[in-house]
Amino acid sequence: MIHYLDGHVTSVLVNGGWLDPSHPWGLLSVTETLLARRHDSAVAESARIHERALVGDHVVVGEDCDVGPGAVISAGSCLQDNVSVGANSVIERSILSTDARVGAGVVLRDSVVGPGATVGDGVVSPGGRADVILEGRLYTDRRLGSIIGDRAEVGANVTLTAGSRVGAEAVVGPGTVLHGDVRERVEVTH
Amino acid sequence: MCGITACIGADNSVDSLVDGLQRLEYRGYDSAGIAVKNGSGISLTKRVGEVSELVAAVEQNPIAGDYGIGHTRWATHGGVTDGNAHPHTDESGRIAVVHNGIISNFQSLRSDLESRGHVFSSETDTEVVPHLIEENLRDGATPEEAFRAAVGSLSGSYAIAAIIGDEEAIFATRSGSPLVLGVGDGEYFLASDVPAFIQHTARVVYLHDGDFVVTRADGYEITDSAGRAVDRPVEHVEWDPETATKGGYEHYMYKEIHEQPGALRRTTQGRLNTHAGGVELEEFPPESFADVKQVHLLAMGTSHHAGMYAASLLNSRGIPAYAFMAGEYSVIKPPVTPDTLVVAVSQSGETADTLDAVRRARAAGARTLAVTNVVGSSITRECDDELLIRAGPEIGVAATKTFSSQVTALTLLTERIVEDVTGAKSPAARDLMEALSRLPGDVQEVLDTSMAREIAIEYEGSDAYFFIGRGVAHPVALEGALKFKEISYEHAEGFAASELKHGPLALVTPLSPVFAIFTGHDDEATLSNVKEVQARGAPVIAITSDRSGEVTEFADHVLRIPDTHPDIAGVLANVQLQLVAYHAADLLERPIDKPRNLAKCVTVE
Numbered sequence: 001m002i003h004y005l006d007g008h009v010t011s012v013l014v015n016g017g018w019l020d021p022s023h024p025w026g027l028l029s030v031t032e033t034l035l036a037r038r039h040d041s042a043v044a045e046s047a048r049i050h051e052r053a054l055v056g057d058h059v060v061v062g063e064d065c066d067v068g069p070g071a072v073i074s075a076g077s078c079l080q081d082n083v084s085v086g087a088n089s090v091i092e093r094s095i096l097s098t099d100a101r102v103g104a105g106v107v108l109r110d111s112v113v114g115p116g117a118t119v120g121d122g123v124v125s126p127g128g129r130a131d132v133i134l135e136g137r138l139y140t141d142r143r144l145g146s147i148i149g150d151r152a153e154v155g156a157n158v159t160l161t162a163g164s165r166v167g168a169e170a171v172v173g174p175g176t177v178l179h180g181d182v183r184e185r186v187e188v189t190h
Numbered sequence: 191m192c193g194i195t196a197c198i199g200a201d202n203s204v205d206s207l208v209d210g211l212q213r214l215e216y217r218g219y220d221s222a223g224i225a226v227k228n229g230s231g232i233s234l235t236k237r238v239g240e241v242s243e244l245v246a247a248v249e250q251n252p253i254a255g256d257y258g259i260g261h262t263r264w265a266t267h268g269g270v271t272d273g274n275a276h277p278h279t280d281e282s283g284r285i286a287v288v289h290n291g292i293i294s295n296f297q298s299l300r301s302d303l304e305s306r307g308h309v310f311s312s313e314t315d316t317e318v319v320p321h322l323i324e325e326n327l328r329d330g331a332t333p334e335e336a337f338r339a340a341v342g343s344l345s346g347s348y349a350i351a352a353i354i355g356d357e358e359a360i361f362a363t364r365s366g367s368p369l370v371l372g373v374g375d376g377e378y379f380l381a382s383d384v385p386a387f388i389q390h391t392a393r394v395v396y397l398h399d400g401d402f403v404v405t406r407a408d409g410y411e412i413t414d415s416a417g418r419a420v421d422r423p424v425e426h427v428e429w430d431p432e433t434a435t436k437g438g439y440e441h442y443m444y445k446e447i448h449e450q451p452g453a454l455r456r457t458t459q460g461r462l463n464t465h466a467g468g469v470e471l472e473e474f475p476p477e478s479f480a481d482v483k484q485v486h487l488l489a490m491g492t493s494h495h496a497g498m499y500a501a502s503l504l505n506s507r508g509i510p511a512y513a514f515m516a517g518e519y520s521v522i523k524p525p526v527t528p529d530t531l532v533v534a535v536s537q538s539g540e541t542a543d544t545l546d547a548v549r550r551a552r553a554a555g556a557r558t559l560a561v562t563n564v565v566g567s568s569i570t571r572e573c574d575d576e577l578l579i580r581a582g583p584e585i586g587v588a589a590t591k592t593f594s595s596q597v598t599a600l601t602l603l604t605e606r607i608v609e610d611v612t613g614a615k616s617p618a619a620r621d622l623m624e625a626l627s628r629l630p631g632d633v634q635e636v637l638d639t640s641m642a643r644e645i646a647i648e649y650e651g652s653d654a655y656f657f658i659g660r661g662v663a664h665p666v667a668l669e670g671a672l673k674f675k676e677i678s679y680e681h682a683e684g685f686a687a688s689e690l691k692h693g694p695l696a697l698v699t700p701l702s703p704v705f706a707i708f709t710g711h712d713d714e715a716t717l718s719n720v721k722e723v724q725a726r727g728a729p730v731i732a733i734t735s736d737r738s739g740e741v742t743e744f745a746d747h748v749l750r751i752p753d754t755h756p757d758i759a760g761v762l763a764n765v766q767l768q769l770v771a772y773h774a775a776d777l778l779e780r781p782i783d784k785p786r787n788l789a790k791c792v793t794v795e
Contacts, residue, residue, distance in 0.1 A: 046460040064455065064627070066464050081455060082627060084464065099631030116631035151635060 023134065025144045028110055032076035032093055035060065044081075068104065086121065093127075094145070103156070110145035111160070114168065117148045120156035130163025149184065192264050192276075192290040192789075193217035194369070195386050196351040196360045198257035199377030199407040204248060207260035210379070210386035211241045216442075216585050216783070216790040217290075217382060218264025221275035224248075225286035226255025227353050232286050236275035240784070257360060257407070259351045261288035264789040267296070268313030278317045280324035281309060287323070287352045289316040290382055291367035294346035319344070323354060334404060337361040341402075342415070347542070351380050360405045364397050368540045368568065371395040371403060371410060373424055378405045383538075383564075384427055385583055392427045396566035425566070429583055441782045443586035443677070447768050448637055451630040453591040456580040457598045462627050467620030469605045473577055479610040482531045485511040486556070487600075488519055488547045489535035492589040492672065496596035497535050498665035500604055503757055506661075507608045507616045519547035526554035533559045533603070537584060537592045538790070539567020548572045561599055563592050577603055586783045587790045588677050590768050593669060594633070594761050598626065601758065618757060625755035632752040633765055642769030645731055645747055649703045650777050656698065656728075657684040657767070659707035659760075660716055666707050666760040670767030677782050678775040687719040700727035705770070707763045708734035708741055711756035720744055733763040 019034070021027040035058040047065040049055055055067065056074040062081035067073060071085050076093035079085070083096045086104035094108045097115040102108070106119055109127025113119060127145035131138060146160035149167045154160070155174035165181045166172055172182060173189030182188050193214030197206045207224045222244040223236025233253035237243040241262055261276035268274040277286040293299075296315035299322065304310065308321045319340055326336035333354035341350065347366030354361060362369060362380050372379035372387035372394055379387035380403070384394055395412070397403060401420060403412045412420045439445035463470050471478075485504055487497035497513040504511035514524065516534070526532070532551040536544045539562035548558055549572065560573035563581050570576045581595035601622070608616045616622075649655070655674055657667035664686045671684035685694050687706070698704065704723045708716055717740060720730050724744065732745035735753040742748050749770070751762035775782050 048463065048465060050465065064459055064462070066627075068465070082630065084627070099628065099634075101628070116628075116635060151631075 023139070023142075024112060024132075024147050025110075025142045027095060027112060028076070028093060028144070031078050031095055032058075035076055035078070047079075050087075062098070080115075097150075108145065110143055110162075111147065113148045114150035114152065116151040117166075118153045119148065120154055120158065120174065122157040123154055123160065124158075125160040125164075126162070128162040130161075132163045146178075192266075193262045193382045193386065194276075194288045194290050194349060194351055194380070195260040195382075196258065196288075196362065196380040196405070197377060197387070198358075198360050198405050199374070200256075203255050203258040204253060206377075206379070206387070206390065207258055208241065208245055208248065209389065210381055211244070211260045211262045213385040213388075213585070214262055214382055215241050216587055218262050218789045219784050220263045220265045220270040221272070222260070222262040223275045223277055224253075224258055224260040225277040225279070225288075225353065226253055226258030227286075227358075228255040232279070232283055232353065234277060234279065234283075234286065236272060236277070238270055238272055238275065257353065257358065259286060259288045259353060259360065261290075266292055267315040271312075274312045274314050276314075276316060278312060278314065278320055280320040282324065285320040285323050285327075285352065285354050287316060287319045287350060289319060289348055289350045291348035291365075292346045293318065293344050293348060295344065296346075299343065315346075319350060319352070323352065327355065333357040333359070334361060337363075338402065338415075338417070349382060358406060361402070362397075362405070363400075363402045365399045366542075366545075366568070368538075369397045370566075371397060371405070371412075373410070376407070378407075378410055380405065384429065385585065388427065388429055392429070393424050394427050394566075395422045395424055397422065398571065399568075427565075441586065441772075441776075442584075443588050443590060443782050444772055446584055446586050446591045447765070447772065449582065450591045450594050450765060451634045451637070453581040453595050454598055454630045454633060456582065457595040458602070458626055458629070459580070461602050462623050464620075464623050464627050467623050468609065468615055469602045469623070471577070471602060471606055473575060474603075474606050476606075477610055479531060479607045481529055482557075482607060482611055483510070483527065483529035484531070485509060485607065486519075486524065486526070486530055486532045486551065487511065487513040487535060488516040488532060488544055488551070489513070490516050490541055490543050492593050492669060493535040493537060493541070493544075493596060495665040495669040495672070496593055496600060497533070498668070499597050499662050499760060500533070500600035502662045502665070503601060503604045504607065507604065507612075507618075509604075509607060509611055514547070515543075516541070516547035517543035520550045523550075526551055526556045528555045528557070530556045531559060531607070532556040533561060533600075534569055534573060535561045535596055535600070536567075536569050537563045537589055537596070539564040539569035541569070545569060545572055559603075561596060561603070563595070585790075587785055587788050588673055588771075588782070589790075590673075593764060597761050597764075598629065598758075601626065618755065622755050622757055625758050628752075628754065629758060629761065632754055632762055635752050636762055636765045637769075639750070640766060640769050641747075641749060642766055643773040645749065646770055646773035646777055648747070649729070649731075650774065652680075652703055653699065653701040654681040654683070654697060655774075656694070656702055656704045656723075657682065657707070658687040658690060658704060658716070658719060659684075659709070659763075660687045660712055661709065662711075662757060662760040663687075663707035663709050663716070663763065666764045666767070667705070669764055670705060670707070670771070673768055673771040674774060676788060677771055677780055677785050678778055679780060679786070680774065680778075687716045690719055691722060695722065695726065698723050698726045698728045700729070703729045703731060705731045705733060705767065706745070707760070707767075708732060708736060709756040709759035709763070710735060710753075711759075713741060717741060717744060733766050735759065735762075 167184035195210035322340035667684035
């Protein structure tokens, strides 16, 4: 996401603990650590949580989020603003960025969904551990489900195996089983 | 038009006054001046030109004072000269006055004063005020009595602040022009608008017409015209002071274009129910508009285009709706019935033409509703109800984020009205709510991916720029052209796509690019208009979400927008056109935030 920013990063002053999410899995563990520090959940007043949805402890739900009936949002998850999660979806230890749309019956574990991305009905990202190659370097046995880039579209019933990544604005056709990476602005079908 | 500032209680008032004027410069920038008072007397500095000229003058010849008043002018009475710049004083130089508005009886007041020996040094309407105060003082009145008596003989619209003699106080009043009081820690501010002092305090008192306020270093007192104490609540403004600065952007306009996703999130916050597929407006519960038979939308400029947009949505859902230019409304006098809902749209809530039209509508018995960005503005007091667009402060003279937020707020209002009047949600409601909740992200996508600068470079130096669209894209075409002409000074016109062949087509040449807006509704008809202009050799830039179809095939260039509901696609298309206008003006090095002859908040008719 950083490469979308044109400007230069100069310096940041920090008063307090320093948690360094320099890799994607770090993003999830840092979020989990931060959320574990509070005893309950932070749900914005304008968020609409269906009465039959379950929002667990150690969870953040931002402004204007919409969580449908039967959905389960569990510890370590963060829904930024204006995220929608459809009926009966399960979100565990995952980050859903602003404007992300998650359909019904979706399972997202240890995953990151970028701003404005769409995750179709029945998509499964079961999470787990995987070997991940980042910028030519191999990282073994990392806890990482999948990463879905900004405004990417993942079709219905896609399976995203552990460690898979979907580039920004890429389109993954319905029913695809994905191992590894889909590059930015690429369309893949089953 | 015109901005006034005043402060008392700070160590040195000059910095606060000048800083405040710079933040009010959107209200006028023909000339600027300040008057400050210290132990000995009033020091006055004023200069033709932008506030930066005043800053340079003050740096060259520093002045100091514990309290003072300031003014940035948009000329109405008298040319743009140092002499006509505010503050104005009496002959003795012991009274200084700043004024925003128009004193309609100044000619007769001036002749009377002149016949009694007063000598005027400017052509302004304002200068009568210090002379009137001086006369009353001479008759033995206290400064406050003299101020009240002088104001009592004025008619017209005004917000006035004055320093009088040796009294360590600022005297101020308003009638028809905006004035707010800022309450700081041991310091107090008066200004036409909150950004002038938001750096110092977020605690604000919105003064009402007819209020008098006397502000001293140790407090303030508000009274009515009869001198009775009035209690006005101190409100907390939730603006981040940063939003009233450029925050690293080269222009306010560019910053405000990029603030649109955030502004739209605030506009829709808590108002969309995508589960139920409907709107939830706290201000207007279901049935609020059950007895409405027709809707009149009154506004000027960009707000009028938002009004036209809403009228198009209402009509397409079976509710008779008419968008009027507020300035024409009092002239053509359209029939108003008690079941007419009059919706007045004004960013500032102070637009004189719109306020005047609202009064006419009220007098005729209509129910009135204000759609505005400014809490506590005049229009919210004139209307029965209000719907805030919550876009945050907009400083650039060319309205950008407020248009997007106005259209969005009006779209929500439209759905409420339709549901109340017809007893059922419009068939489009569910999809539209879904599209509205996606809108901030979609606008972000346009901002991230726009090719507008390339288009502006490609067509720099053209003879004219035309904008066409139908349905909701018609007001967007008008708005695209307005934005383009007001900041680039190039000739730009917007038309209903169907209107082209009835005249404007004669203007179309290979040197007049045509921007065609496609919303996904009636695109085929617009496409045939595109083919007409292409046959005359004009290049066509299509603004569309179409990815593979005929539109992209026929257009010379495409400015792409995300696929969305046709009713709201105009907002996305408009963002592309804002960027085209901005970059075109930037290439020409125009003063984008302060286009010549214009001011943001038009408080004169």
